[in-house]
Amino acid sequence: xxxxxxxxxxxxxxxxxxxxxxxxxxxxxxxxxxxxxxxxxxxxxxxxxxxxxxxxxxxxxxxxxxxxxxxxxxxxxxxxxxxxx
Amino acid sequence: xxxxxxxxxxxxxxxxxxxxxxxxxxxxxxxxxxxxxxxxxxxxxxxxxxxxxxxxxxxxxxxxxxxxxxxxxxxxxxxxxxxxxxxxxxxxxxxxxxxxxxxxxxxxxxxxxxxxxxxxxxxxxxxxxxxxxxxxxxxxxxxxxxxxxxxxxxxxxxxxxxxxx
Numbered sequence: 001x002x003x004x005x006x007x008x009x010x011x012x013x014x015x016x017x018x019x020x021x022x023x024x025x026x027x028x029x030x031x032x033x034x035x036x037x038x039x040x041x042x043x044x045x046x047x048x049x050x051x052x053x054x055x056x057x058x059x060x061x062x063x064x065x066x067x068x069x070x071x072x073x074x075x076x077x078x079x080x081x082x083x084x085x
Numbered sequence: 086x087x088x089x090x091x092x093x094x095x096x097x098x099x100x101x102x103x104x105x106x107x108x109x110x111x112x113x114x115x116x117x118x119x120x121x122x123x124x125x126x127x128x129x130x131x132x133x134x135x136x137x138x139x140x141x142x143x144x145x146x147x148x149x150x151x152x153x154x155x156x157x158x159x160x161x162x163x164x165x166x167x168x169x170x171x172x173x174x175x176x177x178x179x180x181x182x183x184x185x186x187x188x189x190x191x192x193x194x195x196x197x198x199x200x201x202x203x204x205x206x207x208x209x210x211x212x213x214x215x216x217x218x219x220x221x222x223x224x225x226x227x228x229x230x231x232x233x234x235x236x237x238x239x240x241x242x243x244x245x246x247x248x249x250x
Contacts, residue, residue: 015205016220061137081219084204085116
């Protein structure tokens with residue numbers, strides 16, 4: 001895609017999301033402006049069960065905010081509710 | 086220092102890492118896989134981590150503990166992969182001149198690890214089936230109960246933790 005505003009990001013999936021996507025990672029072209037828009041776009045495409053309100057998000061190995069902008073070549077992880085310990 | 090471990094957590098190196106001649110107290114905590122959760126008999130657990138961020142955040146938690154409490158050293162480790170009943174899932178060691186700060190810091194570290202680190206637990210039950218803990222839809226009992234109080238999913242983690250703590 002070469003539309004204005006299009007960027008390519010690398011998504012890594014863990015735990016429930018990896019199961020629901022059936023993949024550990026993928027490159028995605030998107031025009032989503034924010035991380036929340038990107039999650040909702042992918043969620044509707046693959047029927048992820050968890051709404052954005054139950055998730056956190058990380059970009060380039062740091063926690064980020066859902067309203068942060070999506071940048072070309074970002075490595076993005078959607079973080080389902082954690083359960084360590 | 087915080088680390089993720091793919092094999093059994095060896096407790097003695099973690100304990101040794103916090104030993105110090107100034108320390109009059111060493112407090113340790115180990116969280117273990119118990120045989121039941123939420124009324125169901127558990128046969129095994131598997132932990133998965135987003136390793137880069139979990140290790141980074143784990144070290145942030147330890148740095149915070151060193152700042153907040155009057156302690157000397159702190160170390161912690163968390164397992165990934167498949168665990169059996171009784172296996173150590175998480176281990177925390179803290180040294181301090183006096184016991185009060187050692188206890189408080191140890192408690193702080195385990196609580197924050199559970200709340201903040203991107204680590205997920207999949208439980209397999211004796212009567213079949215498996216589930217990613219805390220990832221059930223909003224209609225599940227555990228989440229509904231907590232959501233009714235207007236709380237966040239972190240409290241769900243506490244309500245359904247499946248290590249002895």
